[in-house]
Amino acid sequence: MEQEDLKRFMHVQMPLRVYNFDTDFMGIVNNTVYARWFEVLRTGILDAYFPLEAMLEHGDCPIISETHIRYMRPITLRSRLMGTAWIAEMGRSRWRMEFALDDHGVRACEAWQEGYYYNLARRKPVPFPEAFVDLYALKLHGQQ
Secondary structure, eight states: OOHHHHTTSSEEEEEEOOOGGGBOTTSBBOHHHHHHHHHHHHHHHHHHHSOHHHHHHTTEEEEEEEEEEEEOSOOBTTOOEEEEEEEEEEOSSEEEEEEEEEETTEEEEEEEEEEEEEETTTTEEOOOOHHHHHHHHHHHTTOO
8 A cells, every 4th residue: 555545544535516505705615614525524434434323323423523624725616526534543432534625636625623432321432333443453454
């Protein structure tokens, strides 16, 4: 694996659409839309590797504690976006996901989120299930 691939071993990539209601009076996408796109990408990762329904059966879910966004160029109604998300780090109950938004192949935004695997009844972070940790470790070491 190349160095760039190592940090993106559990990832999703998908096109993202800009709607007319996503833009402000200047025709630039509103900052709040980025959070929605990150949620779409984060849900894509969950669907691929650890479905939310399975978490909820045990009373658990991921929660976000921080979001950091670096805007590199404006995204507009004419943008053709490709979004990529990957799990960059995973601890006992903490996770970090990174995002990239490319417009016509040029980087428009980079971001990251941190959060926790959280038990809804106990209202506190809990360890990730062993099966998910094992899958993460397999992907980290380049195994399918």
